[in-house]
Amino acid sequence: xxxxxxxxxxxxxxxxxxxxxxxxxxxxxxxxxxxxxxxxxxxxxxxxxxxxxxxxxxxxxxxxxxxxxxxxxxxxxxxxxxxxxxxxxxxxxxxxxxxxxxxxxxxxxxxxxxxxxxxxxxxxxxxxxxxxxxxxxxxxxxxxxxxxxxxxxxxxxxxxxxxxxxxxxxxxxxxxxxxxxxxxxxxxxxxxxxxxxxxxxxxxxxxxxxxxxxxxxxxxxxxxxxxxxxxxxxxxxxxxxxxxxxxxxxxxxxxxxxxxxxxxxxxxxxxxxxxxxxxxxxxxxxxxxxxxxxxxxxxxxxxxxxxxxxxxxxxxxxxxxxxxxxxx
Numbered sequence: 001x002x003x004x005x006x007x008x009x010x011x012x013x014x015x016x017x018x019x020x021x022x023x024x025x026x027x028x029x030x031x032x033x034x035x036x037x038x039x040x041x042x043x044x045x046x047x048x049x050x051x052x053x054x055x056x057x058x059x060x061x062x063x064x065x066x067x068x069x070x071x072x073x074x075x076x077x078x079x080x081x082x083x084x085x086x087x088x089x090x091x092x093x094x095x096x097x098x099x100x101x102x103x104x105x106x107x108x109x110x111x112x113x114x115x116x117x118x119x120x121x122x123x124x125x126x127x128x129x130x131x132x133x134x135x136x137x138x139x140x141x142x143x144x145x146x147x148x149x150x151x152x153x154x155x156x157x158x159x160x161x162x163x164x165x166x167x168x169x170x171x172x173x174x175x176x177x178x179x180x181x182x183x184x185x186x187x188x189x190x191x192x193x194x195x196x197x198x199x200x201x202x203x204x205x206x207x208x209x210x211x212x213x214x215x216x217x218x219x220x221x222x223x224x225x226x227x228x229x230x231x232x233x234x235x236x237x238x239x240x241x242x243x244x245x246x247x248x249x250x251x252x253x254x255x256x257x258x259x260x261x262x263x264x265x266x267x268x269x270x271x272x273x274x275x276x277x278x279x280x281x282x283x284x285x286x287x288x289x290x291x292x293x294x295x296x297x298x299x300x301x302x303x304x305x306x307x308x309x310x311x312x313x314x315x316x317x318x319x320x321x322x323x324x325x326x327x328x
Contacts, residue, residue: 020209022040044218071209073110073111078117079120083125113153173299268292275292293318
């Protein structure tokens with residue numbers, strides 16, 4: 001299976017960079033191992049991540065810790081219903097003294113953009129942000145401004161208190177390479193949180209890796225080998241989300257109203273390579289694809305209202321599909 005041209009020295013350098021980021025993260029964030037892996041995948045794949053949980057589970061803190069470990073430009077946008085597209089991407093202002101218009105670049109022009117509670121911004125503002133995410137550029141006054149090469153949006157979403165909010169449409173959620181959900185910490189984890197806050201662990205803000213090293217990881221990830229059989233495995237999984245009645249039991253298939261698009265296949269490939277690199281391998285295995293299946297598909301499969309009534313989770317559908325598809 002292994003046909004990569006990546007040398008041992010390159011992998012050693014990669015492992016050192018990833019370990020430095022991981023150690024920085026785990027020293028400050030308790031638990032949420034899945035979130036740590038998803039953030040690393042987004043970082044290496046240069047993709048965007050959507051994080052959903054009830055308030056107070058350190059979504060914003062985790063995003064800030066990751067970006068602090070890497071340096072680079074960081075901006076945070078707190079979404080509100082009155083937030084305008086120009087508040088994100090920038091605008092032109094008239095300078096009375098010079099008699100000319102001046103361009104003011106918005107907070108989207110950064111390496112890491114944390115969009116807090118994206119579902120509280122209007123649909124128009126969400127669309128402007130999603131366009132920047134997809135095109136990796138913004139247009140102000142007819143001028144095109146390319147966004148940085150390392151450009152990662154970390155959006156958080158609150159699933160409760162939906163009154164007066166604007167839920168992201170399924171097609172818009174597809175722009176995020178990964179969606180991660182968080183659960184409440186255990187009693188011991190919550191105790192550790194209090195102890196770390198008491199010891200001022202968050203006072204240290206020295207970066208441990210450079211932006212050049214992040215770009216090194218991103219370039220190396222593209223060279224990770226993925227066998228043709230793994231690609232066909234990915235396509236079979238994504239196809240099954242579109243035609244679940246042909247793959248899984250009818251009592252589960254009936255809950256699926258829409259499956260995943262081709263973006264899911266691309267996300268599987270890019271995230272699979274990043275996940276293999278995180279685990280110190282130069283090739284992708286079927287287990288890598290299985291490990292990231294929830295994160296890749298949970299926001300790309302639409303369930304019916306009947307599923308909500310019967311308390312059927314999207315992860316249940318994903319697991320059924322993974323069990324049904326033959327592993328190469």
